[in-house]
Amino acid sequence: MTARSLEELASPYLQGLVPYIPGKPIDEVERELGITRAIKLASNENPLGPSPLALRALRDALSESHRYPDGGGYYLKQGLARHLGLTSDHLVLGNGCNELLELMARCFLLPGDEVVIADPAFVIYGMLAHLQGCTTVRVPLKAWTHDLEAMAKAVTSKTKMVFVGNPNNPTGTAVRPAELTGLMDALPDDVIVVIDEAYIEYVPPEMAPDSLGFVRQGRPVIVLRTFSKIYGLAGLRVGYGMAPPPMVELLERVRAPFNVNTLAQRAALAALDDDAHLSNSRSINELGRAYLSGELQRLGLECPPSVANFLLIDLKQDGRAVADALLRMGVIVRPLGGATLKTHIRVTIGTPPENERFIEALRTVLGKEQRSALSDQQPGKELIAEG
Numbered sequence: 001m002t003a004r005s006l007e008e009l010a011s012p013y014l015q016g017l018v019p020y021i022p023g024k025p026i027d028e029v030e031r032e033l034g035i036t037r038a039i040k041l042a043s044n045e046n047p048l049g050p051s052p053l054a055l056r057a058l059r060d061a062l063s064e065s066h067r068y069p070d071g072g073g074y075y076l077k078q079g080l081a082r083h084l085g086l087t088s089d090h091l092v093l094g095n096g097c098n099e100l101l102e103l104m105a106r107c108f109l110l111p112g113d114e115v116v117i118a119d120p121a122f123v124i125y126g127m128l129a130h131l132q133g134c135t136t137v138r139v140p141l142k143a144w145t146h147d148l149e150a151m152a153k154a155v156t157s158k159t160k161m162v163f164v165g166n167p168n169n170p171t172g173t174a175v176r177p178a179e180l181t182g183l184m185d186a187l188p189d190d191v192i193v194v195i196d197e198a199y200i201e202y203v204p205p206e207m208a209p210d211s212l213g214f215v216r217q218g219r220p221v222i223v224l225r226t227f228s229k230i231y232g233l234a235g236l237r238v239g240y241g242m243a244p245p246p247m248v249e250l251l252e253r254v255r256a257p258f259n260v261n262t263l264a265q266r267a268a269l270a271a272l273d274d275d276a277h278l279s280n281s282r283s284i285n286e287l288g289r290a291y292l293s294g295e296l297q298r299l300g301l302e303c304p305p306s307v308a309n310f311l312l313i314d315l316k317q318d319g320r321a322v323a324d325a326l327l328r329m330g331v332i333v334r335p336l337g338g339a340t341l342k343t344h345i346r347v348t349i350g351t352p353p354e355n356e357r358f359i360e361a362l363r364t365v366l367g368k369e370q371r372s373a374l375s376d377q378q379p380g381k382e383l384i385a386e387g
C-alpha cells in the first residue's frame with residue numbers, strides 16, 4: 001500500500017483553498033523591482049503611523065521582553081472596558097481581530113453548518129467557514145452595501161453564523177443603524193452575528209450603530225475591533241472582541257495562552273487615550289477621501305460611497321494589469337478579482353503626497369497624463385507634521 005501524501009493527510013477542507021494574499025510589503029517591492037521610495041496603499045494601514053504615546057509605551061516596555069505577556073491582558077481590558085462602558089468579562093483580546101474571527105470559527109462552526117456572508121466581503125469570512133466544512137451562503141450587496149434584509153431571508157434552520165463587515169471591506173460602505181437593528185430583530189436567537197467593525201472609528205457618528213447595545217443585551221453577537229487601522233498598530237497585531245460573557249468564556253477556552261504580546265498590549269493601551277492622534281488620523285482621511293474622490297471623478301472613474309480609509313475603484317479595464325503597472329511605478333495598491341471585481345482595485349487613503357503620487361501614477365497608467373490643477377493645492381498637508 002502506498003503511503004498517503006501530505007495533501008491526503010490534510011483536512012479535506014483545505015482542498016480548493018488558496019492562501020490569503022496580503023498587500024505586498026514595501027521592502028519586498030523595492031527589492032524585487034530594484035526601485036526606491038515605493039508607497040503602500042494596499043492594506044488599509046494608517047499612513048500617519050503609530051500614536052506617539054504608543055511609541056513611548058513601546059520603548060518603556062522593551063526591557064520586559066524576557067517575560068511572558070500578561071495572558072489575561074488585565075490592564076488593556078481595564079482600559080478598553082472604561083473606554084467602551086463595558087466590563088472586562090465582555091472582552092476578549094486577539095492577535096489582530098483576524099485571530100478572533102478564527103476563534104469564533106473554531107468555537108462555533110461545524111461541518112454542515114451554514115454561514116451567511118455578503119458578496120463581496122472580507123475574504124477571510126468565507127475561508128474560515130470553508131475550513132470548518134461549512135456551506136457559505138453569499139448574498140450580493142445592494143448598491144454596494146450589505147443587503148441585510150436579504151441576508152436575514154437567507155437564514156435557514158442550518159444557519160449558525162452571519163458575518164456583517166461594517167464598514168465592509170472592500171467597498172468601504174456601511175449599513176444604516178436601523179438596518180442592523182432590523183437584522184438582529186429578524187434573526188432566531190441561536191444564530192450568531194459577527195459584526196466586524198475594523199474601520200468603525202472612521203465612520204461619522206450618526207452612521208455608527210449601537211452595536212455594543214446588542215452585547216449589553218446579551219444577544220448572541222460579537223463585535224470585533226482592531227488597533228491595526230486608525231490606531232496605526234497593524235504590525236503589533238492586536239484586536240479585541242466584545243461579546244456577552246458566556247461567549248467570551250467559550251472563546252477563552254480556545255485562545256492560545258499568550259496570543260497578544262507585551263509590546264502590543266502596552267502600545268494599544270497608550271493609543272487608546274491618544275485623542276489627538278485619532279482625530280488627526282480621521283481628518284487626514286476625510287481630506288484624502290475628498291481629494292481622491294474628486295480626482296477619480298475627473299478621470300471618469302467611479303467608487304462606492306466609502307466611509308472607511310480606502311476606496312474601491314472601478315477602472316473599467318483589467319484591475320490586476322493596472323495594479324501591476326502601478327506597482328512598477330512604486331505605488332502598491334490591491335487588485336481584487338473574483339467574479340465581480342475584475343475591473344476594480346482597492347486603494348488605501350494615504351497622506352496628501354501619497355494620494356497625489358497615486359493619482360499621478362494612475363493618470364500615467366491610464367494614459368491621461370495632464371497634471372491636475374487641484375493636486376498642487378491639495379488640502380491637509382499641514383496635518384502630517386503633527387502625526
Ligand SMILES: Cc1ncc(COP(=O)(O)O)c(C=O)c1O
Binds near residue numbers: 095096169228238
Ligand atoms: C474587515 C476587516 N476585518 C478584519 C481585519 C483584520 O484586521 P487585524 O489586523 O486586526 O487582524 C481586516 C484587515 O484588513 C479587515 O479589513
